[in-house]
Amino acid sequence: MGSIGRYMFRATMGAFLITLVSLTVVIWFTQAMREFDLITSQRQTLLVFVGITGLIIPLLVMMIAPIALVMASAHVINKLSSDSEIIVMNAAGISPWILLRPFLVAAIVVSVFLAVLAAYVSPRSLRALRDWSAQVRADILTNIVQPGRFTTIGGNLTFHIADRRQNGLLVGIFVDDRRDPKEHSTYLAEQGEIVKNDSGSFLVFQGGSIQRLEAGQRDPRIVMFDRYAFDLSQFTGGNQNVVYTVREKYIWDLIWPKADDPLYATQADQYLSELHDRLSTPLYPIAFVIVAFAFLGPPQTTRQSRSLALMGMIGTVAVLRLVGFVSVIVGVKVPAVLAVQYVALFAAIGGGLWQIGRGRAVEPAAAVSKMATAVTDRIAKATS
Helix, strand or coil: CCHHHHHHHHHHHHHHHHHHHHHHHHHHHHHHHHHHHHCCCCCCCHHHHHHHHHHHHHHHHHHHHHHHHHHHHHHHHHHHHHCCHHHHHHHCCCCHHHHHHHHHHHHHHHHHHHHHHHHHHHHHHHHHHHHHHHHHHHCHHHHHCCCCCCEEECCCEEEEEEEECCCCCEEEEEEEECCCCCEEEEEEEEEEEEEEECCEEEEEEEEEEEEEEECCCCCCEEEEEEEEEEECHHHHCCCCCCCCCHHHCCHHHHHCCCCCCHHHHHCHHHHHHHHHHHHHCCHHHHHHHHHHHHHHCCCCCCHHHHHHHHHHHHHHHHHHHHHHHHHHHHCCCCHHHHHHHHHHHHHHHHHHHHHHHHCCCCCCCHHHHHHHHHHHHHHHHHHC
């Protein structure tokens, strides 16, 4: 690339990074607020909160990056057009392919970045998110249950402790267990401690009683004990075989699923849909940039022409992204539909390159031009 190309590439990548960071932060913030109970009800630090919620950022970037790139490309092209630089370069005989080159290089850089995210970084982050979140939520008695407070887990298991000693000994323990619809159990103990071994994690009560009330019975059964082990393994996540979801699988796990994978045995169609979603992700930046340049790259003589071209670009990009979403969703039930997104993407790339080769602006239909002129005139009269 020459000096003009390098200038356009730097401007595009700069605008892309600013747009990507801005959109990602906004969307991440809306998603992170759903996990704000980590700080409020579960008394985690702000650092833990940011760390856990920040693990969804690679997934957000995968969805936002193509849109951010097309917005950046449109901004740069529109700026060049507004400053009449495109008209001057076109009059100087510079080929449209030379002007397209820096945008295409930027698209390839973003595509490679997205390919890495889709193949490894995003599923790795989602795995870490699941493991870390489970660990934080699991350690009930050390992180969640606070002395003097009733803490409910899952809506049907309530803990309360009167005090926690420096040596980890828990004093004045109350546990209300309604997980079994056929039996309501209440545990009371003078003290207890957490014990972890190869069999799992247990809250060992010392000196207390259990009251069990079976469904349909009037009076509870009371059992006194000196020591009793309450199983916490399902909350600690220890010694459990973690089955990662399809989103959390690396791309090679989707291409070559293991024969003994229990999830693949029941969700093979989900594997195929997710695989094609990952494979098509790097194609969107290239298709979007070509579409943007096809609509906005040729010299536009009037503001109305640029506005119509911009609307056409937005509409085409929206349709491409919508076709991709629908293909992935419907493709779970009808695998043949997964090919539709590739047809749409390559049709957009081919049609865009053909239009760029013509070196002429995309002309809207006469009816559209008349409608746009009428709307513009009414707006001008209303504001005058």
